[in-house]
Amino acid sequence: MKRVYDETCRVLANRRIVNDIWMLKIHCPQIAATILPGQFVMLKVGAASDPLLRRPLTVARIDREEGAISILYRAVGRGTELMTRWEPGHSSSVLGPLGNGFTLPERVKGIALLGRDIGIGPLLALVEEGLARGAAVYAFLSSRYREVLELAAFAGGNCKTWLFPDGDRWQCGPFLTRKLEEIAAEKALDRIYIGGLCKFCPSCNLIRETHRLGTRWGIEVQVSLDQYMACGLGACQGCIVELFEDESQVAKVYRRVCKEGPVFRTWEVVKNG
Ligand SMILES: Cc1cc2nc3c(=O)[nH]c(=O)nc-3n(C[C@H](O)[C@H](O)[C@H](O)COP(=O)(O)OP(=O)(O)OC[C@H]3O[C@@H](n4cnc5c(N)ncnc54)[C@H](O)[C@@H]3O)c2cc1C
Ligand code: FES
Known part of the structure; x- marks a missing residue:
């Protein structure tokens, strides 16, 4: 441990x-x-x-x-x-x-990251880790603030960013996933990450749509969830969410976001189809 x-x-x-x-x-x-x-x-x-x-x-x-x-x-x-x-x-x-954190595949060639506003934060460290491991990084980010998007002006490396100044959280999902879909055909992607800080919300269109694309392409999608927390150590059970137990999505289980998460695979969070 x-x-x-x-x-x-x-x-x-x-x-x-x-x-x-x-x-x-x-x-x-x-x-x-x-x-x-x-x-x-x-x-x-x-x-x-x-x-x-x-x-x-x-x-x-x-x-x-x-x-x-x-x-x-x-x-x-x-x-x-x-x-x-x-x-x-x-x-x-x-x-x-x-918590568990994002995981990169052992031999990683390319990763895609999607995030909005404060959800860009968790992705910044992941970009640096991906670049240090020699991966090509494609980042699709949106914010209503230019200053937040400027944080994603990563120094050099094999990182390409698409920035979307938006004013509406409902618009950003379709925009980011459309851009992801456009580049995915020509780039080798091993994994996709959503730096959501999403409150546990299976109807979030960014998670739903990215999950749909990941399933179609056979690529794992990881999302960072946000939930109210008390201890942060797995002891109080205050951050429990109900997720799918495995990819068959038949049974559900309770997971502690602070201990088994905050990063989950999207098939745990949203229903296929
Ligand atoms: C694993 C994890 C990682 C997080 N990482 C970040 C981060 O990097 N940057 C960041 O800005 N925030 C992050 N958050 C959210 C952050 O913890 C809360 O915004 C913060 O605890 C609020 O404390 P407060 O005393 O300022 O607000 P409070 O006075 O406790 O609450 C003010 C308002 O914020 C809402 N709120 C409180 N806690 C949360 C929460 N967990 N999620 C969403 N809304 C909340 C309340 O409903 C209320 O409306 C994270 C949360 C989790 C669970
Ligand atoms: S916050 Fe106490 S178990 Fe997660």
Whole structure:
């Protein structure tokens, strides 16, 4: 079993990207040494017991040499609002790495990534990992903010990005999957990833449509799910979702998003056809 560390982290940088979207960089060398793309940390955001629960946040960038990770976050409530006030030097407690993370095939030639807005965060680390493993990376990303899309201006490497400035979450699914379909015929793809941070929602058109394409092409599609969490460690059963047990999709099982996830294969999440 992989080791989970409880570290005191130090804020290295905390900058507003645009509007309510921020990028936090923290020094946490033990976690940074082992965390993988798609895994998350539980961050203590209040000084005392308010708020009581740690907040789950996915790693967006990993800098192993510096012993640091970055997190792309949206300030939506009490905890994340408190985080926006953190200055460099501020320290807090962080638990991780947690969850399973995305997996790359052993001999990977090409991967496609799809994500929107804050869901782009988990994909950033995956792009870097894919490029380091020599894969061609095709990223289909949408956001209503130019500044968020600019985060995906990856430095060099064999990465091609299609950026879609959108204002409507319902539009982005069809656009991204149409683009994916256009390139898939001529590129060798081994796996497709959705950096959804989707609340468990089998009707999400991005997951449904990507799953349909993946099934047609015989390519595994992985999606990162978001669910309310309390412990983040698999103990409280607070993040349970009901998923398909196997690809026959006959039986359903309960899974803990924090432990068996947050990354699942789309056949676990959405019904075929
Ligand atoms: C595994 C995992 C990874 C995550 N990674 C990221 C990340 O990288 N970046 C990021 O910005 N967010 C991420 N989230 C969501 C993030 O944890 C929540 O937005 C955060 O906990 C809200 O805390 P708060 O105190 O600011 O808001 P609260 O005051 O607790 O709630 C404010 C509002 O946010 C909603 N909310 C609370 N928790 C969630 C949640 N888990 N999902 C969706 N809505 C929620 C509430 O319903 C409420 O409307 C992740 C969640 C999970 C489960
Ligand atoms: S949050 Fe406690 S089991 Fe998942």
